[in-house]
Amino acid sequence: MRRPPRSLTPLDRVRAWLEAPQPIERLELIRIVAPLVLLAFLSSRLIHADHWLSPIGFRVPYLGGSDWRQPLYLPPVSPGVAWTIALLTTLAGLCLSAGLLTRVAAGAFAILLAYLALADRLEAFTVSKLGPMIALALWLSPCGARYGVDAWRRRRRHPEAPLPTHVPGGVIRYFQIFLAAMYSGAGIAKLRGDWLSGDVLWSHLHDNYQTAISWFLVRSVPGWAWQALQYLSLTFEVAAPLWFVLPWTRRPAVVVALSMHAMIGLMFGPVIWFALLMSTLLVGCYAPERWLLRVFRRGAPV
Amino acid sequence: MAPPKSDVPKPSPGKGEPAKLDGVALAQPWAPRRLRQVAAVLGGLYVFAVWLDAAGNGAADKVLPLPVRFFVQEAALFPHAARDVIEWRAEAWFCDAGRFEELDVRPYFPIRRDDKESRFYRAMFFHLHQRRVLAELDRFIAREQNRTHPEARIGGVMLLSLRIPIPPPGTPEARYQRLPLAEYPTSIERHYWFVTDKAEREQRCAELQGEGP
Numbered sequence: 001m002r003r004p005p006r007s008l009t010p011l012d013r014v015r016a017w018l019e020a021p022q023p024i025e026r027l028e029l030i031r032i033v034a035p036l037v038l039l040a041f042l043s044s045r046l047i048h049a050d051h052w053l054s055p056i057g058f059r060v061p062y063l064g065g066s067d068w069r070q071p072l073y074l075p076p077v078s079p080g081v082a083w084t085i086a087l088l089t090t091l092a093g094l095c096l097s098a099g100l101l102t103r104v105a106a107g108a109f110a111i112l113l114a115y116l117a118l119a120d121r122l123e124a125f126t127v128s129k130l131g132p133m134i135a136l137a138l139w140l141s142p143c144g145a146r147y148g149v150d151a152w153r154r155r156r157r158h159p160e161a162p163l164p165t166h167v168p169g170g171v172i173r174y175f176q177i178f179l180a181a182m183y184s185g186a187g188i189a190k191l192r193g194d195w196l197s198g199d200v201l202w203s204h205l206h207d208n209y210q211t212a213i214s215w216f217l218v219r220s221v222p223g224w225a226w227q228a229l230q231y232l233s234l235t236f237e238v239a240a241p242l243w244f245v246l247p248w249t250r251r252p253a254v255v256v257a258l259s260m261h262a263m264i265g266l267m268f269g270p271v272i273w274f275a276l277l278m279s280t281l282l283v284g285c286y287a288p289e290r291w292l293l294r295v296f297r298r299g300a301p302v
Numbered sequence: 303m304a305p306p307k308s309d310v311p312k313p314s315p316g317k318g319e320p321a322k323l324d325g326v327a328l329a330q331p332w333a334p335r336r337l338r339q340v341a342a343v344l345g346g347l348y349v350f351a352v353w354l355d356a357a358g359n360g361a362a363d364k365v366l367p368l369p370v371r372f373f374v375q376e377a378a379l380f381p382h383a384a385r386d387v388i389e390w391r392a393e394a395w396f397c398d399a400g401r402f403e404e405l406d407v408r409p410y411f412p413i414r415r416d417d418k419e420s421r422f423y424r425a426m427f428f429h430l431h432q433r434r435v436l437a438e439l440d441r442f443i444a445r446e447q448n449r450t451h452p453e454a455r456i457g458g459v460m461l462l463s464l465r466i467p468i469p470p471p472g473t474p475e476a477r478y479q480r481l482p483l484a485e486y487p488t489s490i491e492r493h494y495w496f497v498t499d500k501a502e503r504e505q506r507c508a509e510l511q512g513e514g515p
Contacts, residue, residue, distance in 0.1 A: 021326050021328050024329055044413060044414050045413050045414075048412050048413045051411075051412055051413060051421075052413060057411070057413075057421065058410070058411065058421055058422075058425060058438070058439060058442045059438075060425065060428075060429065060435055060438070061434060061435065061438050063432070063434075063435075066368070068368065068371075069428045069429065069432075071368040071369045071371065071372035072368065072369040072372075103332060117372075117373070118369060118372070121424075121428065122421045122424040122425055122428070123413065123419075123421070123424070124372075125419070126376045126379065129372070129373050129375070129376045130376060132373070133348065133373070137345070140331070140333050140337070140338065140341050141331065142329040142330060142331045142332065145320070145329035146329070161320075162320055162327045163320070163327060164320035164327045164328060164329035165320075165326055165327045165328075166326045166327065166328050166329070167328065167329045167331075168328065168329075168331055170338065170342060174342070174345050174349075177346075177349055178345075178349050178352070181349045181350070181352055181353040181377075182352060182353075182356075182376075182377050184353060184357075185352060185353040185354075185355070185356025185357050185377035185378065186356055186377045186378065186379055188356060188357040188358065189356045189357065189358060189377065189378035189379070189381045190380075190381050192358050192381065193381025193382045194381065194382045194383040195381070198382070198383035199383055199470075199471050200380060200381075200382065200383040202383075202468075202471040203383040203384040203385075203468050204380060204383075204384055206384075206387050206466075206468050206475070206478060207384075207387045207388070207418060207478060208416060208417040208418055208478060208480065209417060209418060210477065210478040215477045215478070218475065219474055219475075221472075222472055223470070223471030223472030223473075224471075224472075226471050227471075269417055270414065270417060270419055
């Protein structure tokens with residue numbers, strides 16, 4: 001007599017969800033675009049690498065090792081070393097984006113980005129902190145298996161080998177969970193801050209981050225609308241995990257998040273790189289599969 | 303959703319070749335399974351720490367060492383309204399004139415020199431209460447000014463902030479522009495965070511006088 005099939009435990013279901021293969025385009029989109037956004041953010045620093053990392057520029061002295069403003073003291077390097085680090089970072093980012101020596105490039109990019117984030121707190125922003133995490137996740141993943149130089153060379157050597165269409169789900173699930181947690185945490189922080197009753201958005205539109213668009217909006221958007229936008233952001237962010245889990249709210253959530261990032265990017269000057277990085281992760285993780293397939297398979301079959 | 307793991311046939315592809323399952327060609331990860339498992343656990347802890355830090359629990363602060371904590375403090379963005387627009391400025395003691403005048407320090411901080419991501423703004427923002435850092439800033443500004451403008455040598459600086467009130471929502475206003483200190487009305491609050499000691503200023507000016515032009 002045969003035993004009936006064992007019913008799935010919740011752990012089995014979670015594991016199956018985590019490991020379910022994902023379209024390779026999700027991963028390759030992040031691999032191609034995220035390093036370029038990170039380099040664009042860094043570009044205004046990299047072109048002054050000597051002012052950034054060497055004693056040519058202002059350096060905060062050692063603060064004793066227990067000051068939150070200096071999470072790790074890394075002494076300044078010589079101008080030559082600073083320029084070398086800038087060059088290597090640029091090369092690693094470009095190679096990763098091009099899918100050339102992908103694994104080495106991703107590992108080197110992760111290490112260099114972590115160094116740059118810690119070497120100087122004055123130049124470290126949210127993008128600086130997100131960068132090493134993204135590069136590290138890419139390093140551990142099979143990214144570069146399609147749509148890059150490595151993939152093209154592999155295809156030339158072994159034209160008979162099938163093209164990979166999917167990747168193991170782990171890395172995509174990781175980015176998906178990270179985004180939901182990031183938005184949710186941000187929403188709770190806003191809720192605990194001034195977003196329910198204060199004029200937070202309005203108050204940040206008047207300093208030297210102001211762009212032509214934010215100035216236009218300052219003059220044309222009625223006062224109450226800023227508060228309405230705050231409520232919309234709060235509603236989206238606090239409950240982001242729910243919006244992304246439910247299939248029928250996922251697409252509207254992507255649209256709301258992309259709109260939010262577009263506004264942030266257009267209204268707050270250099271914050272555009274953060275907006276673009278988050279948008280890249282968002283599209284890579286949650287955009288409908290057929291959109292991604294259409295973009296990739298039309299543009300680059302390898 | 304994919305079938306549960308127990309139902310999936312085990313692929314055995316060649317090295318670097320995609321595994322084929324039900325028409326799905328799966329790119330093979332290079333990392334050994336154990337490394338991926340460790341990374342998954344660490345990744346999960348990282349995501350949880352990011353969320354916990356932003357949610358304001360404070361547990362991440364207590365447990366994580368500073369360099370790690372730094373990387374998880376990234377989600378709590380702009381939680382509070384700005385009370386005023388803060389402008390950071392410097393006045394310098396010009397040795398020849400024998401008085402303080404505004405010094406445009408932006409050339410000495412060329413990274414994003416015109417916005418609040420400038421190193422001068424960031425140094426003032428983070429370290430306004432740390433005299434040791436402000437003294438280092440003073441030495442740096444004096445060094446750079448005296449190196450690049452030997453005809454306008456300085457003995458020290460005053461580092462200050464301006465607090466420019468933000469109008470109520472919906473109020474029409476002029477576009478932001480950087481104004482010289484002298485053009486701000488006296489109603490704008492100024493706060494001086496650091497002034498080079500008089501003796502230090504005089505000593506520097508005397509040393510510079512000795513060096514000649």
